[in-house]
Amino acid sequence: MTMPSTPRPGGRSARIQAAVHQAVRELQKEQERAELTVPAIANRADVTPSTIYRRWGDLAQLLADVAIEQLQPDQPPADTGSLQGDLRAWLIEYFEEMSSAPGRAMLRDVLGTPGHANAGKCDGFLRQQIEAINERALARQEVPIDPEKVIQIVVAPLLYRILFANDTPTTQAVEALFERLTMPTKT
Amino acid sequence: MTMPSTPRPGGRSARIQAAVHQAVRELQKEQERAELTVPAIANRADVTPSTIYRRWGDLAQLLADVAIEQLQPDQPPADTGSLQGDLRAWLIEYFEEMSSAPGRAMLRDVLGTPGHANAGKCDGFLRQQIEAINERALARQEVPIDPEKVIQIVVAPLLYRILFANDTPTTQAVEALFERLTMPTKT
DNA sequence: CCACTAAAGCAAAATATTTGCTTTAGTGGT
DNA sequence: ACCACTAAAGCAAATATTTTGCTTTAGTGG
Numbered sequence: 360m361t362m363p364s365t366p367r368p369g370g371r372s373a374r375i376q377a378a379v380h381q382a383v384r385e386l387q388k389e390q391e392r393a394e395l396t397v398p399a400i401a402n403r404a405d406v407t408p409s410t411i412y413r414r415w416g417d418l419a420q421l422l423a424d425v426a427i428e429q430l431q432p433d434q435p436p437a438d439t440g441s442l443q444g445d446l447r448a449w450l451i452e453y454f455e456e457m458s459s460a461p462g463r464a465m466l467r468d469v470l471g472t473p474g475h476a477n478a479g480k481c482d483g484f485l486r487q488q489i490e491a492i493n494e495r496a497l498a499r500q501e502v503p504i505d506p507e508k509v510i511q512i513v514v515a516p517l518l519y520r521i522l523f524a525n526d527t528p529t530t531q532a533v534e535a536l537f538e539r540l541t542m543p544t545k546t
Numbered sequence: 547m548t549m550p551s552t553p554r555p556g557g558r559s560a561r562i563q564a565a566v567h568q569a570v571r572e573l574q575k576e577q578e579r580a581e582l583t584v585p586a587i588a589n590r591a592d593v594t595p596s597t598i599y600r601r602w603g604d605l606a607q608l609l610a611d612v613a614i615e616q617l618q619p620d621q622p623p624a625d626t627g628s629l630q631g632d633l634r635a636w637l638i639e640y641f642e643e644m645s646s647a648p649g650r651a652m653l654r655d656v657l658g659t660p661g662h663a664n665a666g667k668c669d670g671f672l673r674q675q676i677e678a679i680n681e682r683a684l685a686r687q688e689v690p691i692d693p694e695k696v697i698q699i700v701v702a703p704l705l706y707r708i709l710f711a712n713d714t715p716t717t718q719a720v721e722a723l724f725e726r727l728t729m730p731t732k733t
Numbered sequence: 734c735c736a737c738t739a740a741a742g743c744a745a746a747a748t749a750t751t752t753g754c755t756t757t758a759g760t761g762g763t
Numbered sequence: 764a765c766c767a768c769t770a771a772a773g774c775a776a777a778t779a780t781t782t783t784g785c786t787t788t789a790g791t792g793g
Binding site: 595 | 748749750751752757758759760
């Protein structure tokens with residue numbers, strides 16, 4: 360039932376994909392976006408451009424693919440000893456990352472791409488992390504929080520500010536929204 | 547103090563811009579995005595491609611420019627007789643538009659583009675419309691609503707769903723969030 | 734070890750983008 | 764009304780990119 364994302368996971372395909380992804384990440388750090396071109400990436404990855412075009416279609420889709428990979432959480436949220444602590448710490452860190460220039464670029468790459476699959480994964484990752492926090496909370500006999508609520512009350516407004524208002528939410532702004540989660544009757 | 551967006555508003559520049567914008571809108575309706583290319587647009591607009599490249603830089607920026615123009619409200623929100631009615635009606639219509647395929651495409655074009663100026667305009671338009679509703683409310687002796695609240699509580703979560711969850715919010719979903727605005731103590 | 738297949742390489746062709754220079758349309762001064 | 768001036772458009776040659784048909788290679792299963 361496991362449909363592998365690459366038909367031959369252990370082999371050449373995977374190596375090429377890794378090389379191309381790494382080339383993208385390297386070049387993103389080294390130069391302007393304007394010079395981040397498919398031939399340049401192919402060259403750095405020691406691959407022919409046609410390989411990239413055939414596998415990813417175009418630059419936008421490749422960048423979205425790389426962005427998603429980087430957006431994927433590599434660690435579970437830190438354990439601070441309580442659900443509230445875990446959630447607060449994770450939210451602060453998450454929005455610090457998303458407000459940064461590279462974070463914004465990743466969001467652009469993911470949202471600017473036609474296929475919705477990528478944006479959907481972002482949502483998935485977010486929920487996974489919240490679930491992970493909830494599971495730890497359950498193990499501690501705490502009462503879990505509705506992930507949907509976290510997203511609606513904290514995540515969505517902050518992403519709105521980053522995406523539409525070009526605002527960089529301060530830690531205080533994150534905490535202010537966080538409070539609404541736990542003190543639902545307060546304004 | 548008015549810095550004109552085009553240096554010679556009444557003249558050739560404006561005509562060319564109009565022709566190019568219209569060409570984009572026409573072609574967007576007629577064909578796939580893949581065939582929506584700068585040379586094709588130039589051809590339809592009876593303009594040389596280099597004009598487009600020099601004025602807009604590339605396809606993405608041109609599309610973002612056109613999207614912003616279309617996102618700009620052409621009418622003030624409908625007058626239903628009360629602030630709540632105006633706001634509810636406007637929100638429902640707004641999210642119907644944004645959930646549609648063309649609406650999503652416009653959001654993609656705007657958000658996928660590096661310069662943040664465009665996304666910022668979206669936020670501006672939104673607030674303008676809310677302000678317009680508030681001004682009418684004031685004229686009716688009603689108490690206005692904080693635009694920031696509307697955005698945080700209703701707009702941001704719905705945009706999140708459209709952008710990240712590929713969800714098409716129902717009218718009921720819009721209304722459910724709308725209620726939170728006016729009944730702040732309820733869940 | 735051999736046959737099979739999916740994906741990569743290669744190179745030529747097709748497209749798109751950039752660029753230097755020329756031409757045109759609008760602006761302001763007389 | 765004319766003339767000089769300028770910003771933007773047109774044009775065409777030079778580059779760069781993307782696409783494509785075919786060949787080669789690496790991994791898979793028998």
